Amino acid sequence: MDKKIYLSESEMPAHWYNIIADMPNKPLPPLHPGTKQPVGPEDLAPLFPMELIKQEVSTERYHEIPDQVREIYKLWRPTPLVRATALEKALDTPAKIYFKYEGTSPSGSHKPNTAVAQAYYNKQEGVRKITTETGAGQWGTALSFACQQFGIECDVYMVRISYDQKPYRKMIMKTFGANIFASPSRNTNAGRAILEADPHSNGSLGIAISEAIEMAAQHDDTKYSLGSVLNHVLMHQTIIGQECIKQLEMTGDFPDVIVAPLGGGSNFAGISFPFLRYNFAEGKKIRCVAVEPASCPKLTRGVFKYDFGDTAGYTPLLPMYTLGHNFMPDAIHAGGLRYHGASVLCSQLLKDGLIEAVAAQQLECFEAGLLFSKTEGILPAPEATHAIYQVIEEARRCKREGKSETILFNLCGHGFFDLQAYEDYFAGKLMNHHMSDAQLHTNLAELEALQPA
Amino acid sequence: MDKKIYLSESEMPAHWYNIIADMPNKPLPPLHPGTKQPVGPEDLAPLFPMELIKQEVSTERYHEIPDQVREIYKLWRPTPLVRATALEKALDTPAKIYFKYEGTSPSGSHKPNTAVAQAYYNKQEGVRKITTETGAGQWGTALSFACQQFGIECDVYMVRISYDQKPYRKMIMKTFGANIFASPSRNTNAGRAILEADPHSNGSLGIAISEAIEMAAQHDDTKYSLGSVLNHVLMHQTIIGQECIKQLEMTGDFPDVIVAPLGGGSNFAGISFPFLRYNFAEGKKIRCVAVEPASCPKLTRGVFKYDFGDTAGYTPLLPMYTLGHNFMPDAIHAGGLRYHGASVLCSQLLKDGLIEAVAAQQLECFEAGLLFSKTEGILPAPEATHAIYQVIEEARRCKREGKSETILFNLCGHGFFDLQAYEDYFAGKLMNHHMSDAQLHTNLAELEALQPA
Numbered sequence: 001m002d003k004k005i006y007l008s009e010s011e012m013p014a015h016w017y018n019i020i021a022d023m024p025n026k027p028l029p030p031l032h033p034g035t036k037q038p039v040g041p042e043d044l045a046p047l048f049p050m051e052l053i054k055q056e057v058s059t060e061r062y063h064e065i066p067d068q069v070r071e072i073y074k075l076w077r078p079t080p081l082v083r084a085t086a087l088e089k090a091l092d093t094p095a096k097i098y099f100k101y102e103g104t105s106p107s108g109s110h111k112p113n114t115a116v117a118q119a120y121y122n123k124q125e126g127v128r129k130i131t132t133e134t135g136a137g138q139w140g141t142a143l144s145f146a147c148q149q150f151g152i153e154c155d156v157y158m159v160r161i162s163y164d165q166k167p168y169r170k171m172i173m174k175t176f177g178a179n180i181f182a183s184p185s186r187n188t189n190a191g192r193a194i195l196e197a198d199p200h201s202n203g204s205l206g207i208a209i210s211e212a213i214e215m216a217a218q219h220d221d222t223k224y225s226l227g228s229v230l231n232h233v234l235m236h237q238t239i240i241g242q243e244c245i246k247q248l249e250m251t252g253d254f255p256d257v258i259v260a261p262l263g264g265g266s267n268f269a270g271i272s273f274p275f276l277r278y279n280f281a282e283g284k285k286i287r288c289v290a291v292e293p294a295s296c297p298k299l300t301r302g303v304f305k306y307d308f309g310d311t312a313g314y315t316p317l318l319p320m321y322t323l324g325h326n327f328m329p330d331a332i333h334a335g336g337l338r339y340h341g342a343s344v345l346c347s348q349l350l351k352d353g354l355i356e357a358v359a360a361q362q363l364e365c366f367e368a369g370l371l372f373s374k375t376e377g378i379l380p381a382p383e384a385t386h387a388i389y390q391v392i393e394e395a396r397r398c399k400r401e402g403k404s405e406t407i408l409f410n411l412c413g414h415g416f417f418d419l420q421a422y423e424d425y426f427a428g429k430l431m432n433h434h435m436s437d438a439q440l441h442t443n444l445a446e447l448e449a450l451q452p453a
Numbered sequence: 454m455d456k457k458i459y460l461s462e463s464e465m466p467a468h469w470y471n472i473i474a475d476m477p478n479k480p481l482p483p484l485h486p487g488t489k490q491p492v493g494p495e496d497l498a499p500l501f502p503m504e505l506i507k508q509e510v511s512t513e514r515y516h517e518i519p520d521q522v523r524e525i526y527k528l529w530r531p532t533p534l535v536r537a538t539a540l541e542k543a544l545d546t547p548a549k550i551y552f553k554y555e556g557t558s559p560s561g562s563h564k565p566n567t568a569v570a571q572a573y574y575n576k577q578e579g580v581r582k583i584t585t586e587t588g589a590g591q592w593g594t595a596l597s598f599a600c601q602q603f604g605i606e607c608d609v610y611m612v613r614i615s616y617d618q619k620p621y622r623k624m625i626m627k628t629f630g631a632n633i634f635a636s637p638s639r640n641t642n643a644g645r646a647i648l649e650a651d652p653h654s655n656g657s658l659g660i661a662i663s664e665a666i667e668m669a670a671q672h673d674d675t676k677y678s679l680g681s682v683l684n685h686v687l688m689h690q691t692i693i694g695q696e697c698i699k700q701l702e703m704t705g706d707f708p709d710v711i712v713a714p715l716g717g718g719s720n721f722a723g724i725s726f727p728f729l730r731y732n733f734a735e736g737k738k739i740r741c742v743a744v745e746p747a748s749c750p751k752l753t754r755g756v757f758k759y760d761f762g763d764t765a766g767y768t769p770l771l772p773m774y775t776l777g778h779n780f781m782p783d784a785i786h787a788g789g790l791r792y793h794g795a796s797v798l799c800s801q802l803l804k805d806g807l808i809e810a811v812a813a814q815q816l817e818c819f820e821a822g823l824l825f826s827k828t829e830g831i832l833p834a835p836e837a838t839h840a841i842y843q844v845i846e847e848a849r850r851c852k853r854e855g856k857s858e859t860i861l862f863n864l865c866g867h868g869f870f871d872l873q874a875y876e877d878y879f880a881g882k883l884m885n886h887h888m889s890d891a892q893l894h895t896n897l898a899e900l901e902a903l904q905p906a
Contacts, residue, residue: 002462003527009455074456075539075830086528104557106830108869148827168621171872174879175823175832370628374601377528377559379628416561416869419624426627 003085005247007078013242014065016235019273019345021061022280025352027231027344030316031306036452039316046217047224049125052118055232063235065117072116072149076105077239081247082411086375088395095398096253097391099411100244100271101378107172109381109413110267111142111227114236118225119146128221129153133183133208136162136335137169138381138413139227144178157183157211160203162335168417183208190214190312205339206311206325213314228264229309229318229343237270240410245274248408255286256405257394261386261412262290262299262357263336265343271410273345276354288355289394290346291386293337293365295433296329298322299350299357301440305447307341317450320347323435324443330433332362333421334382358390361432365389366425369415381413382421456538458700460531466695467518469688472726472798474514475733478805480684480797483769484759489905492769499670500677502578505571508685516688518570525569525602529558530692534700535864539828541848548851549706550844552864553697553724554831560625562834562866563720564595564680567689571678572599581674582606586636586661589615589788590622591834591866592680597631610636610664613656615788621870636661643667643765658792659764659778666767681717682762682771682796690723693863698727701861708739709858710847714839714865715743715752715810716789718796724863726798729807741808742847743799744839746790746818748886749782751775752803752810754893758900760794770903773800776888777896783886785815786874787835811843814885818842819878822868834866835874 020026029038041053048056055063065073084097102110122130130152134140140156147154156178163170163182170180183203184191190210194201201207209226216224226233248254258275260268268290278284292299298321307322309315322341329338342350349355362382369385371392372378380388387409398405415422424430473479482491494506501509508516518526537550555563575583583605587593593609600607609631616623616635623633636656637644643663647654654660662679669677679686701707711728713721721743731737745752751774760775762768775794782791795803802808815835822838824845825831833841840862851858868875877883 004462006459009457072830106826106832145830167876168869168872171876172832172869175826175872175875177827373559373628374630377525377598379559379625416621416625419621419628422628423620423624 001251003083005081005250007243007246009074009078011246012070012073012078013239015062016065017238017242017274017277018058018061018063018235019276020059020231022277023348025348027348028319030318031452033308033313033317033450043316047213049121049127049223051121051124052232055235056230066120069117069120078243079104081244084376087372090371090375091392091395091399093395093399094402094404095395096404096406097395098248098406098408100240100408101411102240103378103411103414106145107138107141108416109138109142110237110240110270110410111139112145113239113270114227114233114266115142115146116149117236119143119150119152122223123150123152127152127223129155130223130225131155131157131212131215132225132227133157133205133212135159135205135338137166137173137417138336140173140178141169141176142227143225144173144176148177154178155215156180157185157208159183159205159208160201161331165420166417172417183211185211187211188214204311204328209310210312210314213310228266229341231345233266234269234273234343234345237266238273240270241272241274244271244408253406255408257287257289257407259289259291259387259390259394259407259409261337261383262292262342262346263339263383265346267410267412268346269343271408272355279354289390290355290357291390292357292359293332293334293386294359294361295332295435296323296338297359297435298340298342300359301435303444304347304351306450306452307447309341318344320344321350322447323440324446326446327443332433333418333424333430334362334386336383337386360386360389362430363432366422366430368392378411379415380411381415382418384412454704456536458534458703460696460699462527462531464699465523465526465531466692468515469518470691470695470727470730471511471514471516471688472729473512473684475730476801478801480801481772483771484905486761486766486770486903496769500666502574502580502676504574504577505685508688509683519573522570522573531696532557534697537829540825543824543828544845544848544852546848546852547855547857548848549857549859550848551701551859551861553693553861554864555693556831556864556867559598560591560594561869562591562595563690563693563723563863564592565598566692566723567680567686567719568595568599569602570689572596572603572605575676576603576605580605580676582608583676583678584608584610584665584668585678585680586610586658586665588612588658588791590619590626590870591789593626593631594622594629595680596678597626597629601630607631608668609633610638610661612636612658612661613654614784618873619870625870636664638664640664641667657764657781662763663765663767666763681719682794684798686719687722687726687796687798690719691726693723694725694727697724697861706859708861710740710742710860712742712744712840712843712847712860712862714790714836715745715795715799716792716836718799720863720865721799722796724861725808732807742843743808743810744843745810745812746785746787746839747812747814748785748888749776749791750812750888751793751795753812754888756897757800757804759903759905760900762794771797773797774803775900776893777899779899780896785886786871786877786883787815787839789836790839813839813842815883816885819875819883821845831864832868833864834868835871837865
């Protein structure tokens with residue numbers, strides 16, 4: 001059997017999988033923060049094209065991937081599934097380790113899977129410009145690429161500290177033709193208010209979301225796009241797992257454990273949701289493990305409550321595991337995981353005991369990432385190192401227990417734009433982070449007023 | 454037919470191709486600069502392991518790739534051959550354009566094809582440390598990776614200006630465990646002499662080669678490794694073209710034109726030499742076009758003479774197209790193409806009219822690179838944009854002439870570590886460069902004393 005398992009382009013899945021169709025407990029509805037009543041399509045129409053709003057609330061099990069989206073996917077999809085034989089050997093484990101490598105995309109991560117779909121539906125409905133936020137830059141890069149494919153203008157609000165510290169991310173977005181603004185910016189009321197209070201604000205993902213939403217809401221030909229959290233975003237990512245199913249069939253193996261990092265949830269959903277269907281429909285018992293950073297532990301230390309998706313409170317209230325929308329995570333290098341909440345779908349699944357969650361410390365994650373690079377020859381993005389950390393833990397457990405389990409994980413992106421993170425690690429500048437109970441208590445107390453009666 | 458054409462790992466070629474076996478005029482021998490007599494294996498033994506010295510002078514047509522090298526190749530090989538359908542459409546050309554994508558390797562370029570082979574043979578002969586030079590950083594990255602795979606220490610002398618301007622390259626070499634020294638350094642006589650004359654020297658590839666050679670020559674357990682120019686290096690790269698032959702067979706197409714950038718020659722040789730065998734053995738007439746930067750035009754404006762491979766004059770004299778070993782190219786961003794000479798094999802083929810050469814300006818190359826990124830979704834390395842520039846020229850010619858030719862080129866690497874180059878391009882900081890006839894005349898006059906009687 002080859003180490004790298006490819007599908008032909010004609011074998012690329014024709015549908016995204018919508019897990020809502022199979023969930024035992026359906027997700028609770030998003031609420032209007034004023035009325036505490038469920039929001040309707042009309043509430044979301046200023047921000048999103050109607051087709052994406054329909055997908056957000058759909059209960060259909062499969063959605064057909066439009067031809068034009070499939071054609072663009074073919075620039076890099078299907079992506080390889082790889083047997084991590086060199087890592088297995090280094091760990092001397094009886095476990096079989098497979099990884100799905102999403103780093104071959106134009107932006108170097110899994111993010112274009114939904115960016116291309118979203119740009120397509122916006123184009124269909126005559127949208128001229130899309131606004132978005134980006135933290136570490138992976139999402140902004142993906143949307144810049146997708147918008148360029150469809151001739152849509154793209155404005156990216158990039159968290160100020162990343163704008164300053166990650167110049168390569170800014171540059172690659174420019175090569176894809178996007179306009180990049182450091183957030184908080186003077187373009188928006190939300191940005192100006194923050195700058196008035198603190199002219200040197202580092203920004204945050206929550207603030208950047210507020211700015212991008214405000215710009216979209218104020219212009220008829222402009223919509224907003226989010227790179228994770230929402231149901232339709234997670235659904236677009238399921239092409240990852242759908243491909244894995246076909247690829248693993250070729251090997252004769254079937255996963256016992258699936259591991260992915262969790263920031264908003266789209267990476268984790270992308271690889272695990274199509275496999276969870278085996279648990280729901282066929283009684284299989286695949287363990288799906290979400291890995292979050294110990295510095296932003298919404299799944300392992302947060303609460304399941306209604307909360308805003310952004311800092312300024314522009315979004316509907318979402319029922320999710322959260323650390324509170326005012327939570328400001330420490331400046332760790334896995335920027336894509338520094339979000340206060342988890343998607344509604346992942347949250348409901350965790351609440352129902354259908355998936356697992358663990359928290360990992362960044363020093364251990366970088367160490368795991370370097371072992372992976374040394375063995376498999378791919379330097380992983382800091383976000384992806386969280387999955388690798390947990391995979392190594394599982395592989396060591398398999399060795400202790402003498403079990404030959406099959407472990408599958410999502411190598412969601414390469415670390416070529418994140419080398420400063422490794423440099424800081426080598427220089428001893430990074431530390432592990434813990435959120436104090438006192439900080440958690442303060443953040444969560446603010447949530448009480450947001451809950452419905 | 455799929456856009457991306459893969460080979461299975463079992464279809465990976467088992468041999469490298471040695472073009473010397475088929476060349477109508479064999480290359481002239483390298484000469485000892487003192488005696489002007491051909492150098493023997495004993496002259497090279499302090500620098501290279503014996504197996505590589507044997508390969509350097511071999512006339513065998515095929516050399517078997519060792520199993521251990523093949524196993525490491527499988528981390529990323531066989532690499533995809535891609536039909537550039539989106540670029541074809543944008544150019545509205547009747548030509549079929551294919552590219553071999555070597556950017557999926559651990560270092561993001563074709564360089565590990567020889568780095569892994571060289572590290573293997575050094576390991577076989579008990580070498581503990583390998584020294585090398587790097588300009589833009591692609592070669593240093595590849596050798597760092599390869600040495601790590603075999604547990605060999607790696608010292609990289611990196612041209613000072615790149616060391617300062619390309620921090621991401623320095624960082625990725627560190628993730629592969631290498632030691633990086635800015636060149637000129639105080640480690641060597643060659644470096645100290647330069648620094649004494651100019652404490653702020655930017656360095657050059659020629660100086661860095663001198664430093665790496667000096668360190669290897671002075672230590673028994675240390676050898677030296679070169680990333681291009683030498684016969685064995687070019688041979689290791691022929692796996693690129695060998696794979697292409699199999700992949701193109703699957704499409705039913707056969708190349709009319711093959712295009713690759715030429716710095717030292719290994720990239721160009723890698724893709725074109727296996728196809729040139731069709732010209733030699735079967736009378737085919739494939740045009741093989743080497744593209745060099747107009748700022749470093751050894752093929753189009755240099756002379757075919759004996760010259761040193763480095764600045765300090767530590768190497769044997771090589772019969773090649775050269776601008777003179779004291780030629781200091783302008784600071785263009787395609788650092789991998791800033792070398793004063795061309796490999797002996799490429800030089801002999803050009804002299805005999807068996808290959809073609811053109812020079813390209815960097816602004817046109819960056820423009821071509823951005824069109825490629827916009828259409829095919831891969832941001833190319835500055836070196837690779839030179840090939841793309843010429844491919845677009847050929848495709849436009851095909852349109853004018855109404856010809857449906859098949860064009861194949863080597864996309865030798867991605868530009869993710871070279872984003873500063875694109876940033877400078879956008880900022881209008883780059884210019885085109887021309888070498889003056891006066892400068893050329895001065896450089897070439899110095900060569901007369903080096904020629905054999």
